[in-house]
Amino acid sequence: MKTTIKVARSSMIALPLVLLGGLASAGGLSEPVATPAPAPITPAPVPMGADWTGFYAGGQLGYGELDNDALDDDTSGAVYGVHAGYLYDLGSVVLGGEVDYDASNIESDAPGDGLELDSVARAKLIAGYDAGQFMPYIAAGVAQATTSGAVDGDGTGNFAGLGLSYDYNGAIRFGAEVLQHQFDDFDDIDGLDIxxxxxxxxxxxxF
Structure with a gap:
């Protein structure tokens, strides 16, 4: 009788252990699987605009035309020269000043009989808009022109126009500019407006 009781007790103790072993082998007590944390989202880089503040210098090449009623002589030709200036970037507005000098081969079809433009020097004020790498601007100021041919002299006038600059890499800029000049009573000659x-x-x- 005592032997039977001992066997029963042993069976009651062993049964839970067998069940636990079975559950463990079936994965019932397996370790939980860790869920990886989501990768942080890196924001896309925001392109930076150009900083237009600083000194600059360079050259220009283009085309010009003269028109004067007194001499009844319209002339055209190439212009080429150098420029230097300083700009200050205020954020969305860019202000600055510039001086430039153009030599010219603008002359009439009959050299010596018509008016020939030899050179133009300018003192220029610039007001532009900072559009990142682009800067559209207006320009105005005072110009002095030197002529030869029908009028061998010089005169002072004013000019105004539009331009566009493109900042290529922070050190080099490309641009275009159109200017309209007016010289009244050129070389102190009444009625000679050019x-x-x-x-x-x-x-x-x-720089």
């Missing part, structure tokens, strides 16, 4: 239009392509280097 209009000039120039269109140039420009390359500048920022």
């Amino acid at each position: 209009d000039a239009t120039t269109a140039t392509a420009r390359v500048s280097f920022q």
